[in-house]
Amino acid sequence: MAFVSLEGVGKTYRGRTGAWEAVRDFSLDLAEGEFFCLLGTSGCGKTTVLNMVAGFEQPTAGRILLDGRPVDRPGADRGVVFQGHDSLYDWLTALDNIGFGLRLRGLGRSERRAKAEHYLTMVGLTGQGAKHPTELSGGMKQRIQIARALANDPRMLLMDEPFGALDAMTRAVLQGELSRIWAETRKTVLFITHDIEEAVALATRVGVMKRGPGGTLKAVIPVDLPFPRERTSDAFMAVFREVHALIHDEIHGAH
Amino acid sequence: MRTDGLATAGGYVAGFALLFLVWHLAATVLVSSVLFPPPLPVLERAVVLIEDNILQEQIVASMRRILQGFLIGSAIGIPIGLAIGSFKLIRWLLEPWTEFFRFIPAVAMITVAVIWFGIGEESKIFLIAYTTVFVVVISTAAGVGAVGRDKIRAAQCLGASRLQVFALVALPATVPYILTGMRLAMSNAFVTIVAAELIASNDGLGKLLWDARLFMQVEDIFVALLALGLLGFATDRIFRFLIRAFAGRFNATV
Ligand SMILES: Nc1ncnc2c1ncn2[C@@H]1O[C@H](COP(=O)(O)OP(=O)(O)OP(=O)(O)O)[C@@H](O)[C@H]1O
Ligand SMILES: [Mg+2]
Numbered sequence: 001m002a003f004v005s006l007e008g009v010g011k012t013y014r015g016r017t018g019a020w021e022a023v024r025d026f027s028l029d030l031a032e033g034e035f036f037c038l039l040g041t042s043g044c045g046k047t048t049v050l051n052m053v054a055g056f057e058q059p060t061a062g063r064i065l066l067d068g069r070p071v072d073r074p075g076a077d078r079g080v081v082f083q084g085h086d087s088l089y090d091w092l093t094a095l096d097n098i099g100f101g102l103r104l105r106g107l108g109r110s111e112r113r114a115k116a117e118h119y120l121t122m123v124g125l126t127g128q129g130a131k132h133p134t135e136l137s138g139g140m141k142q143r144i145q146i147a148r149a150l151a152n153d154p155r156m157l158l159m160d161e162p163f164g165a166l167d168a169m170t171r172a173v174l175q176g177e178l179s180r181i182w183a184e185t186r187k188t189v190l191f192i193t194h195d196i197e198e199a200v201a202l203a204t205r206v207g208v209m210k211r212g213p214g215g216t217l218k219a220v221i222p223v224d225l226p227f228p229r230e231r232t233s234d235a236f237m238a239v240f241r242e243v244h245a246l247i248h249d250e251i252h253g254a255h
Numbered sequence: 256m257r258t259d260g261l262a263t264a265g266g267y268v269a270g271f272a273l274l275f276l277v278w279h280l281a282a283t284v285l286v287s288s289v290l291f292p293p294p295l296p297v298l299e300r301a302v303v304l305i306e307d308n309i310l311q312e313q314i315v316a317s318m319r320r321i322l323q324g325f326l327i328g329s330a331i332g333i334p335i336g337l338a339i340g341s342f343k344l345i346r347w348l349l350e351p352w353t354e355f356f357r358f359i360p361a362v363a364m365i366t367v368a369v370i371w372f373g374i375g376e377e378s379k380i381f382l383i384a385y386t387t388v389f390v391v392v393i394s395t396a397a398g399v400g401a402v403g404r405d406k407i408r409a410a411q412c413l414g415a416s417r418l419q420v421f422a423l424v425a426l427p428a429t430v431p432y433i434l435t436g437m438r439l440a441m442s443n444a445f446v447t448i449v450a451a452e453l454i455a456s457n458d459g460l461g462k463l464l465w466d467a468r469l470f471m472q473v474e475d476i477f478v479a480l481l482a483l484g485l486l487g488f489a490t491d492r493i494f495r496f497l498i499r500a501f502a503g504r505f506n507a508t509v
Binding site: 054055056073074075076078079080082084086087088089090091100101103104105148149152154 | 403405406408409410411412413414415416419423424427428430
């Protein structure tokens with residue numbers, strides 16, 4: 001049985017501007033421990049899919065199962081790293097942000113601190129735990145978000161373009177760190193991006209979405225390359241080209 | 256941060272010096288009338304009033320009323336604002352109340368307050384509480400509504416219960432709004448206390464103003480005005496500091 005399965009999932013938003021079918025007939029099975037990258041152009045419905053898996057929003061068609069049970073609300077088993085960093089708590093230090101989930105579970109202060117320090121180090125921010133979010137750079141805030149999700153030890157990580165707003169160098173560093181953390185923890189990851197190279201570097205499978213309205217999964221490509229990945233290798237380039245061709249068709253309307 | 260503080264303090268001193276200078280010039284060059292004394296005689300008169308312990312008594316009387324009414328008003332307003340911001344049903348029920356009463360200024364309630372509570376402390380405390388409560392309710396409720404969606408969602412997917420989302424996310428995120436509301440309410444409180452003391456009181460800065468008018472002691476009027484301005488300025492600084500502290504720039508822990 002798949003860990004997570006999306007069965008014919010659809011989402012139609014109804015608002016003042018009328019109904020908008022953001023996602024249509026989206027089906028996907030995720031195995032425990034895999035790193036799935038969802039690729040697609042802006043507005044194709046990636047965040048909508050992630051929000052439904054997270055339980056923030058309910059599908060208007062089909063269903064989403066986690067361990068065979070329907071997802072109907074957010075839970076500590078699915079950690080989310082949000083697009084943008086409005087989700088950090090400005091009134092808490094970086095360390096207390098990371099330890100927030102542990103505090104919710106009633107862990108003692110010293111135990112919480114020790115664990116939070118561990119994850120602070122894991123994302124490469126040793127010694128910066130006393131800073132507040134307003135005193136951190138964009139890349140640092142993304143790392144705090146990742147550390148906060150990891151410290152809570154979820155079964156699954158849902159990441160919405162976590163490195164989207166970063167410069168190429170910082171992005172490459174964080175991709176390397178994330179890949180290493182994933183190799184260590186083997187958490188199931190659903191990772192959203194519109195960067196093809198990022199997807200091929202990180203994923204065990206890459207899914208390409210079709211443009212909306214009615215965004216859906218167009219193709220799924222397995223990436224059977226060893227980690228850490230050699231981005232200049234022929235094998236890497238071959239997968240890159242394959243994914244690129246799919247996206248290119250998507251943008252330029254070929255079928 | 257320390258040099259910042261020094262620069263601010265220096266700026267304030269210079270600003271007040273300029274204010275006194277303009278006042279002096281206006282009173283000596285522009286107007287030159289016994290009805291508009293320059294700063295020096297006013298300050299001299301203030302020293303006399305302080306030596307006679309009169310000014311302190313009026314200040315204490317007014318500030319005590321402001322503080323009591325303000326604390327009562329805030330203590331009532333904050334929970335109501337939180338409830339209005341959190342629950343639609345309570346919003347629908349109470350919004351007519353807040354929207355109705357906030358257009359009846361406290362000054363218009365003075366007569367009612369005096370009829371109900373007499374001219375003693377109760378009527379003033381009631382009026383200050385009244386003027387405080389609606390401002391605090393409205394800004395608190397607005398603060399709850401403005402908590403970022405992702406902040407709440409992040410807590411939910413870290414396993415927060417509804418109560419935890421409220422206590423650990425919505426509440427601290429709303430604190431700056433609550434303080435802003437209290438800050439606005441405080442300036443309303445100054446307006447209200449003077450009006451109330453002018454009309455019905457045995458002491459306070461408003462009474463000092465009223466008596467000075469009766470006996471044409473122009474300097475006394477200006478001493479009272481100066482005291483009001485400085486007290487208001489000081490209280491407002493305190494609020495500004497608290498708001499910035501809670502906005503997370505200083506090492507605030509909530
Ligand atoms: N709350 C909402 N109400 C109405 N329409 C929405 C809502 N959220 C998203 N949409 C619409 O659904 C479509 C998909 O949005 P979504 O945020 O999932 O895109 P995305 O693939 O994540 O894009 P990006 O890469 O730019 O983040 C868009 O057309 C958007 O306008
Ligand atoms: Mg998105």
